[in-house]
Amino acid sequence: MAMDYPPEKLHVYVSDDGGSSITLNGMKEAWKFATWWIPFCTRYRILCRCPEAYFSDSENDSVDFSKNVEFIADKRMIKEKYENFKVDIMRLKEHQGHFGDTVGITGQNHPSIVEVIQENSSAEIEQVKLPLLVYVSREKRPSYPHHFKAGALNALYRVSAVISNSPYTLVLDCDMFCSEPASARQAMCFHLDPKLSTSLAFVQFPQKFHNISKNDIYDSQHRSTYKVLWQGMDGLDGPLLSGTGFYIKRESLYRNYKIKDTDFELQKYIGTSNEFIKSLKKNCTPNLVNVGSALPIEEALILASCNYENGTKWGIEVGFLYGTVCEDVHTGIMLNCNGWNSVYCDPPKPQFLGNSATNLNDLIIQGTRWSSGLLENDLSTFWSFYVP
Numbered sequence: 571m572a573m574d575y576p577p578e579k580l581h582v583y584v585s586d587d588g589g590s591s592i593t594l595n596g597m598k599e600a601w602k603f604a605t606w607w608i609p610f611c612t613r614y615r616i617l618c619r620c621p622e623a624y625f626s627d628s629e630n631d632s633v634d635f636s637k638n639v640e641f642i643a644d645k646r647m648i649k650e651k652y653e654n655f656k657v658d659i660m661r662l663k664e665h666q667g668h669f670g671d672t673v674g675i676t677g678q679n680h681p682s683i684v685e686v687i688q689e690n691s692s693a694e695i696e697q698v699k700l701p702l703l704v705y706v707s708r709e710k711r712p713s714y715p716h717h718f719k720a721g722a723l724n725a726l727y728r729v730s731a732v733i734s735n736s737p738y739t740l741v742l743d744c745d746m747f748c749s750e751p752a753s754a755r756q757a758m759c760f761h762l763d764p765k766l767s768t769s770l771a772f773v774q775f776p777q778k779f780h781n782i783s784k785n786d787i788y789d790s791q792h793r794s795t796y797k798v799l800w801q802g803m804d805g806l807d808g809p810l811l812s813g814t815g816f817y818i819k820r821e822s823l824y825r826n827y828k829i830k831d832t833d834f835e836l837q838k839y840i841g842t843s844n845e846f847i848k849s850l851k852k853n854c855t856p857n858l859v860n861v862g863s864a865l866p867i868e869e870a871l872i873l874a875s876c877n878y879e880n881g882t883k884w885g886i887e888v889g890f891l892y893g894t895v896c897e898d899v900h901t902g903i904m905l906n907c908n909g910w911n912s913v914y915c916d917p918p919k920p921q922f923l924g925n926s927a928t929n930l931n932d933l934i935i936q937g938t939r940w941s942s943g944l945l946e947n948d949l950s951t952f953w954s955f956y957v958p
């Protein structure tokens with residue numbers, strides 16, 4: 571939300587696969603706090619946009635303002651708002667629950683929920699421009715396969731298409747956050763470069779972590795990948811898609827929809843929603859944003875339902891691919907086979923930070939998942955039908 575980018579061009583979607591009311595209510599509280607925090611960051615040129623980190627060190631203040639009386643008063647006031655925000659979040663935790671727990675699996679049996687987080691502006695809050703903030707929990711039913719993260723991302727892709735339809739998307743895992751506000755501008759330098767843009771599918775940032783121990787004996791930082799392999803691949807067709815911290819061109823995930831010459835064929839490919847098909851056609855115009863006054867939530871609910879993809883090519887040819895727990899690598903290679911390439915962007919200041927697995931037990935679980943996923947990718951048949 572606090573990224574350094576024009577707020578009217580930013581739309582933030584949170585996918586809650588856990589279907590938890592605390593996430594929805596927490597977002598409402600966060601939105602209220604953001605109405606104070608974001609103007610404060612902009613006015614006083616604060617680069618450290620995580621309030622917890624910002625308040626922990628006065629070195630984070632810009633030298634131009636550190637002795638300014640107005641700034642000191644504002645900072646005190648915002649700090650108090652932040653403390654209250656934390657108390658409100660703790661209070662929410664006491665009442666946490668999941669949507670529709672009828673089969674005993676929490677958050678796994680409920681209809682789709684899509685909510686735009688807004689607040690009627692009270693006189694107390696000055697009118698500020700904030701990015702659109704949307705909560706999405708796709709429909710979950712025990713009898714329908716949900717396809718894990720790839721399924722969640724595809725639902726999010728469709729929902730965002732009918733609400734904002736931005737031509738570029740940043741994907742971040744739930745255990746990662748923006749630690750610097752500059753990545754959108756950095757990524758767009760590549761996406762808008764006339765020499766690169768026609769074949770550029772995504773700009774990948776390295777995964778960096780804030781919980782690495784001093785000796786890091788298991789290499790939880792994955793140095794071989796992010797410091798050696800991806801640098802080298804950048805000189806070829808670009809690095810593989812790494813699951814999180816990438817800016818992807820929306821159109822690249824829709825694959826060959828342009829060659830479907832009848833609407834009937836297109837519907838078999840991408841699903842029956844006319845609103846979604848409309849968004850797809852509009853997406854050919856870059857930077858076109860479609861946030862109207864009446865947000866098409868009803869259509870979004872249908873697009874996030876668990877049977878929307880039935881009989882379509884979602885997960886097979888369209889969107890993030892299914893059938894593997896390494897959907898990122900699989901999708902990235904497939905984009906490559908279709909003539910797209912990628913760029914590796916590793917600026918000196920880490921733009922994103924996350925949690926890495928640091929103990930042997932977690933690393934073995936993660937390593938087993940990655941190895942089996944990569945083997946699934948190798949053995950899958952996608953090579954034969956994507957290589958021309």
Ligand SMILES: O=c1ccn([C@@H]2O[C@H](COP(=O)(O)OP(=O)(O)O[C@H]3O[C@H](CO)[C@@H](O)[C@H](O)[C@H]3O)[C@@H](O)[C@H]2O)c(=O)[nH]1
Nearest residue numbers: 587718719722743744745812813814895896897898936940
């Ligand atoms: O049913 C699911 C499962 C996962 N997620 C999301 O997927 C992310 C990745 O899962 P995580 O448990 O954090 O696994 P990691 O091993 O840390 O993830 C790495 O490996 C995955 C592929 O196995 C990539 O998708 C990730 O981007 C990459 O960081 C999570 O943060 C969630 O945001 C869902 O939305 N729904």
Ligand SMILES: [Mn+2]
Nearest residue numbers: 743745924925
């Ligand atoms: Mn993770």
